[in-house]
Amino acid sequence: MDWIQQLVNGISLGSIYALIALGYTMVYGIIKLINFAHGEVFMIGAFVGFYAIAGWGLGFFPALIIAMAVCAGMGMLIERVAYRRLRGSTRIAALITAIGISLFIQYLFIYFRGAQPEAYPEVISNQTFNIFGAQISSQSLMILGTSIVLMIVLQFIVHKTKIGKAMRAVSHDMDAARLMGINVNTTISATFAIGSSLAGAAGVFFGVYYTKIEPLMGVIPGVKAFVAAVLGGIGIIPGAMVGGLVLGVVETVVSGLGYSLWRDAAAFVILILILLFKPSGIFGKNAREKV
Amino acid sequence: MNTKKIKGFWLFVILSIIVYFAVQMAANIGMVNNYHVNTLVYICINIILAVSLHLVIGITGQFSIGHAGFLAVGAYISAIVTMKLSLPFPIALIIGGIVAALTGLIVGIPSLRLRGDYLAIATLGFAEIIRIIFLNIDAVGGAAGMQVTKMTTWTSAFICLFITVLVIVNFTNSRHGRACISIRENEIAADAMGINTTYYKVAAFAIGSFFAGIAGGLYAHNFYIIQPVQFGFLKSFDILIFVVLGGLGSLSGAVISAILLTIVSTFLQSYPETRMIIYSAVLIIVMLYRPQGLLGTKEITDLFKRKSVKGGS
Numbered sequence: 001m002d003w004i005q006q007l008v009n010g011i012s013l014g015s016i017y018a019l020i021a022l023g024y025t026m027v028y029g030i031i032k033l034i035n036f037a038h039g040e041v042f043m044i045g046a047f048v049g050f051y052a053i054a055g056w057g058l059g060f061f062p063a064l065i066i067a068m069a070v071c072a073g074m075g076m077l078i079e080r081v082a083y084r085r086l087r088g089s090t091r092i093a094a095l096i097t098a099i100g101i102s103l104f105i106q107y108l109f110i111y112f113r114g115a116q117p118e119a120y121p122e123v124i125s126n127q128t129f130n131i132f133g134a135q136i137s138s139q140s141l142m143i144l145g146t147s148i149v150l151m152i153v154l155q156f157i158v159h160k161t162k163i164g165k166a167m168r169a170v171s172h173d174m175d176a177a178r179l180m181g182i183n184v185n186t187t188i189s190a191t192f193a194i195g196s197s198l199a200g201a202a203g204v205f206f207g208v209y210y211t212k213i214e215p216l217m218g219v220i221p222g223v224k225a226f227v228a229a230v231l232g233g234i235g236i237i238p239g240a241m242v243g244g245l246v247l248g249v250v251e252t253v254v255s256g257l258g259y260s261l262w263r264d265a266a267a268f269v270i271l272i273l274i275l276l277f278k279p280s281g282i283f284g285k286n287a288r289e290k291v
Numbered sequence: 292m293n294t295k296k297i298k299g300f301w302l303f304v305i306l307s308i309i310v311y312f313a314v315q316m317a318a319n320i321g322m323v324n325n326y327h328v329n330t331l332v333y334i335c336i337n338i339i340l341a342v343s344l345h346l347v348i349g350i351t352g353q354f355s356i357g358h359a360g361f362l363a364v365g366a367y368i369s370a371i372v373t374m375k376l377s378l379p380f381p382i383a384l385i386i387g388g389i390v391a392a393l394t395g396l397i398v399g400i401p402s403l404r405l406r407g408d409y410l411a412i413a414t415l416g417f418a419e420i421i422r423i424i425f426l427n428i429d430a431v432g433g434a435a436g437m438q439v440t441k442m443t444t445w446t447s448a449f450i451c452l453f454i455t456v457l458v459i460v461n462f463t464n465s466r467h468g469r470a471c472i473s474i475r476e477n478e479i480a481a482d483a484m485g486i487n488t489t490y491y492k493v494a495a496f497a498i499g500s501f502f503a504g505i506a507g508g509l510y511a512h513n514f515y516i517i518q519p520v521q522f523g524f525l526k527s528f529d530i531l532i533f534v535v536l537g538g539l540g541s542l543s544g545a546v547i548s549a550i551l552l553t554i555v556s557t558f559l560q561s562y563p564e565t566r567m568i569i570y571s572a573v574l575i576i577v578m579l580y581r582p583q584g585l586l587g588t589k590e591i592t593d594l595f596k597r598k599s600v601k602g603g604s
Contacts, residue, residue: 034408055420068362091407092354096535099356099528100574107567115564219524223419226412265423268416275413276401 005135006256011141012209013148014248019202020225021197021232021240022154023075029171029235030191031087036098037078038199040105043215045071045200046120046207047109053123058125060208062239064146068197075196077187078242093285102222110215117214120207145206150201151241154194158237163190169237179241224251227271233281236275242282299592303457311426311449318445328445329513335448336509339455341533341549342542343502345460348531349540349588350468351495352475353403357418358530360398361500363522365507367390367425369437370517380442383453384508391504392419392497399496403489406478418527427518436518444512451509455502460542462498471495475540485585523568532574538584543591 019044027035045067052063082101127138158164164224166187169177178184206221207213228247232239247267254266274281295521314331317323322330344358369387372378378386402413431437462468470491473481482488511517536545552570558565577584 032408034412082575082579086582087581092539093578095408095411096531097356097575097578099531100571100578102571103528103567104575105572107564107571111564111568223415227416230409230412238415259428262423265420268420268423271416272402272413272420275405275409279409 004258006134006252008140008144009122010063010249010252011245012143012248013252014228014245015144015166016202016205016209017221017225017228017248018241019147019150019198019205020221021228021244022237023199023227023232024168024226025232026191026235028229030167031083032091033083033086033094034098035078035083035195036095036102036224037105038195038225039195039218040072040102040109041054041071041218042199042203042225043073043109043213043218043223044219045203046213047118047203047215049202049204049207050118050120050213054121060142060204063123064201064204067200069200071200071203072193074199075126075192075199078196079189079192084188097193101217106215107216113215115215117212117287120211120213122211123208136230139208141225143209145207146201150198154198154237157194160211163187167191224264224267228268229272230279230281231274233284236281236283239281239283303460307449307453311446313439313451314445314449319417320409322333325468326455328595330553330557332443332448332509332551333447333514333557335452336506336513337451337530337533337549337553338546339506339509340503340530341482341537341545342455342459343499343506344530344534345494345537345540345542345545346462346471346502347499348534349538349542349545350473350475351492352464352478353492353497354407355414355499356411356524356527356531357398357416357421357545358499358503359522359524359526359546360414360418361391361395361503362507362510362526362530363418363421363425363519364394364500365504366511366517366522367431367507368504369508370437370511371431373442373512374437374439374490380447380508380512381383384447384505385511387508387511388501392501394504394580395497395500396493399493399500403492415524415527418522422519422522425522432518434519436516438516439511439514443509443517448509448513451505455505456542458498459476459502463542467494472540475547529570535574535584536577538588540588541584541586541590544584544586544589547591 016272020038021043023038024035027033027038031043048070049063049067052058052066060064078101083094083096111245124139126141128135129138158167166182167190169180169182170184170187174184183196206217224247225244228243229240230243231246232241232243247270248268251263251266254260255263278284299597314328318328324593340358340362344355347353347355365387368390369383370392372383372386373380398414398417402410402417405413425431426434470481473484473486474488474491478488533549534545537548542587555569556566558570
């Protein structure tokens with residue numbers, strides 16, 4: 001039953017992508033900006049989790065919460081320092097700034113800390129269960145379970161709370177939301193905080209699952225999570241979850257078939273196909289362009 | 292108006308001949324050593340890259356962040372032509388350029404239907420795919436890279452630079468260039484005025500890729516070895532910053548920032564992290580406080596024009 005095992009591995013990887021993709025999709029939905037620095041928030045989350053576990057001897061869940069909190073703060077800081085000034089400027093200026101912020105964080109981190117990788121401590125005891133003949137590790141179940149809980153919490157925040165309602169309103173029409181008395185700046189900050197905290201959680205999961213973290217680790221998962229967000233339909237929250245899972249499974253299948261060097265290309269091929277044939281994504285609706 | 296343009300053209304030709312012979316003489320009598328000549332060659336390559344991307348981003352307004360992909364195509368194809376087929380270097384450069392232009396067509400025709408952010412991400416994806424393809428071809432050395440003899444000289448680099456600038460300036464000033472500028476300003480309006488926007492976007496993309504391929508040929512034959520890792524996203528970013536910093540839409544701005552940043556990065560060669568921190572910080576600050584770049588859409592020659600009007604009349 002090799003296929004079930006591949007599928008479970010793919011879903012674990014996919015849930016990490018999905019958590020990062022949620023941040024991309026929320027930020028894109030609200031201010032139409034590809035937040036390239038999101039991959040770096042993910043990296044910082046992994047390192048904060050590492051220091052919390054290895055340095056202070058905390059357990060998995062306290063480390064996860066600390067990483068999420070630090071990343072939430074960082075997301076708000078990035079938004080406040082860089083993106084808020086750019087709200088009225090061209091999309092290209094905003095995109096270039098986002099790329100600049102991403103590289104700035106990477107190399108500032110390398111400058112102060114060094115580029116050497118770090119081995120993640122084994123914080124969840126790694127047992128393997130035998131389900132239907134497939135070897136499934138307790139780690140991937142734990143990651144999967146926690147991601148599902150986080151996604152349910154996110155759905156609750158977006159659909160049942162006041163701030164979630166404000167977010168949906170701002171992403172629908174920023175000016176109208178402002179006229180209705182919604183504090184747009186606070187809402188955007190909150191969006192960044194929530195999205196970044198999910199990326200921080202994904203960072204800790206990534207560290208636990210792959211046991212190796214380094215300062216440039218955020219680049220590839222960041223871009224792939226963006227692919228996942230586009231795949232599901234950017235700006236649509238369930239789309240990011242589905243897109244992440246699909247991408248994770250596809251990648252695992254491609255490497256399972258023996259083309260592991262082509263694994264990264266698979267994500268980009270998916271991206272280009274989806275952009276060419278259905279740019280609005282799986283769940284997206286076609287929007288007419290207004291002149 | 293027309294005589295002015297012709298005057299500008301001859302001024303450019305004479306100036307470049309003077310620059311060329313000045314460097315050549317200085318190198319011959321030993322005033323400039325090999326290291327400096329090498330830096331000058333590197334500056335030439337970077338200017339070609341900056342100017343070719345300027346045509347795509349600055350003139351046509353199509354935001355491509357995968358220019359290193361075409362650089363990689365030019366580098367690998369020309370290296371294969373000289374090393375495996377042992378044809379002469381100029382032919383290799385031209386073949387590299389043509390193959391890069393064809394790749395540009397293949398990439399451009401589908402992806403130029405997209406706009407803004409989506410186009411940026413698609414070009415990034417294509418560049419990564421090109422890099423991964425070279426990484427997986429064993430005939431060109433895979434990840435270990437490919438050995439290439441050094442053939443790029445100051446003369447060949449300068450001739451290529453001269454031709455590139457000449458072609459792009461003339462293209463920009465032609466009817467086609469004006470069509471491209473109208474696409475940059477407002478694509479829907481350009482379409483409504485009867486301009487075949489897709490045709491011009493793809494043409495600009497292919498011409499930009501052609502010159503990026505030429506630069507790739509020079510690049511490959513300048514460093515003894517080419518590896519897929521040299522053509523990653525960071526290389527695209529390096530080229531992008533030349534264009535953005537100089538001013539989106541300003542050719543002289545792109546040239547000046549390519550010269551300045553190449554000199555800065557040769558000084559910071561032993562501190563790659565510091566270099567990247569400075570690069571990204573400069574980029575952020577320019578975008579926050581002067582989003583149109585240092586020169587905006589003006590050219591450095593505009594300064595002289597204004598003066599001549601004052602003095603001449």
